[in-house]
Amino acid sequence: MPERNPNPAAPARAAATPRGEPMSELDRTGRQPKGHLVLRTLAMPRDTNPSGDIFGGWILAQMDVAGGLMASEISKGRTVTVSVEKMSFDKPVRVGDTICVHAELLRVGSSSMDIKLEVWARQLVDAYEAERQLVTEGVFRYVAVDENRRPRRVPDNPLFFTRD
Numbered sequence: 517m518p519e520r521n522p523n524p525a526a527p528a529r530a531a532a533t534p535r536g537e538p539m540s541e542l543d544r545t546g547r548q549p550k551g552h553l554v555l556r557t558l559a560m561p562r563d564t565n566p567s568g569d570i571f572g573g574w575i576l577a578q579m580d581v582a583g584g585l586m587a588s589e590i591s592k593g594r595t596v597t598v599s600v601e602k603m604s605f606d607k608p609v610r611v612g613d614t615i616c617v618h619a620e621l622l623r624v625g626s627s628s629m630d631i632k633l634e635v636w637a638r639q640l641v642d643a644y645e646a647e648r649q650l651v652t653e654g655v656f657r658y659v660a661v662d663e664n665r666r667p668r669r670v671p672d673n674p675l676f677f678t679r680d
C-alpha cells in the first residue's frame with residue numbers, strides 16, 4: 517500500500533485587492549479545502565438549466581476534468597474514469613461563482629487511483645469580501661490505460677506517492 521505524499525497540498529492562493537492586499541475568505545464552517553487546487557473556473561449562464569440554476573452535471577464534469585488531470589499526471593499517461601462514489605450537493609452554485617476543485621490522492625492500486633475531489637464555490641459578497649462554501653465532494657477512481665485502453669501499472673511517481 518503506497519503512502520501518500522507527506523508534502524501537504526499547497527493552499528489555494530487568495531485573490532488580491534487592487535492594492536495588493538489579500539482578499540479575505542470567509543467560510544462559515546471553518547473547514548478549509550484539502551488537496552491541490554487543480555482547477556478554477558467560472559459558473560456561466562450557459563451552465564444553467566431553464567430555471568437559472570447551475571446544472572449538477574456541469575459540476576460533476578468539472579470534478580472529472582480535475583481528477584482526470586491529476587490522475588494523468590500521477591500515472592504519466594492516459595487514464596479513464598471507472599467509478600464515482602455516492603455524492604450529494606450540499607450547497608447551490610450560482611452564476612458568477614468561482615468554482616475551485618481541490619484534489620487529494622487517497623490510494624494507488626496496481627492500475628487504479630482513488631482521488632478525493634472537493635468543490636468549493638467562491639462568491640463575491642461585496643467589492644473585496646469573498647465567501648467560500650463547500651458544494652460537494654466525492655471519491656473518483658481512475659484507471660491508467662495503455663494505447664489499447666487496457667489497464668497498465670501506475671509507475672512510481674515520488675512527486676505524489678511512494679510504494680513500500
Ligand SMILES: CC(C)(COP(=O)(O)OP(=O)(O)OC[C@H]1O[C@@H](n2cnc3c(N)ncnc32)[C@H](O)[C@@H]1OP(=O)(O)O)[C@@H](O)C(=O)NCCC(=O)NCCS
Nearest residue numbers: 595596597598599624625626627628657659661665666667
Ligand atoms: C477501466 C477499465 C479499463 C478496466 O478494465 P478491466 O478489464 O475491468 O480491468 P481490471 O479488471 O484489470 O481492473 C483494472 C483496475 O480497475 C479497477 N476496476 C475495474 N472495474 C471497476 C469498477 N467497476 N469499480 C471500481 N474499480 C474498478 C480494478 O479494481 C483494478 O484496479 P487495480 O489494478 O488497482 O487493482 C474498463 O472497465 C473500461 O474501459 N471502462 C470504461 C471507462 C470509461 O470509458 N470511462 C468513461 C470515460 S473516461
